[in-house]
Amino acid sequence: MVSVAREEGTIDDIRAILGNDITIGAYREKTLPFPDGAIIARLSWTYEASEENNEIFGQTQSHIEGPPKNGLHFMSKDSKKYASTGDWEFVQFDDGQPLTDAAKISACFTCHALLPQRDLVFTRCAL
DSSP: OOEEEEEOTTTOEEEEEEEOHHHHHHHHHTOSSOOTTOEEEEEEEEEEEOHHHHHHHTSSOOEEEEEEOSOEEEEEEOTTTTGGGTTEEEEEEETTEEOOOHHHHHHHHHHHTTOGGGTTOOOOOOO
C-alpha cells in the first residue's frame, strides 16, 4: 500500500493506491522519475456515512467504503514504449473488462501531465 486518498467533486470516492516493489523502492528512496517497471494501481469505492457507527456516536463522523467505483486503474512505467504519454501506460478496467474508449484513456494522461515535476504521479507516499 502506498497511500489512501479521498476525492471529492465529480469523482467523489475513497481510494487505495498500491505499488509493486519497484514503485515502493522508488518512493522510499525518493527516486524521481520512477524507474521503468514501476506499477501503480488505484482501487476506489463510493464514500458513505456509516449509519451504524454514527448512531453510536450520535453524530455524522464515521465514513466507510461503499460499492466499488470508477474502475480499477493502473499506471505502468516503460520509457521506451510509452514515450508519447510521459513514459507511462494508463489502463482502466470496469467490471473486470479493459476500458477501450481511447478518449477516456487519453483523459488520464491529460490530467496526469499537469504534474511533470512529480513524474505525472499525484499520490504521495504514506510510508
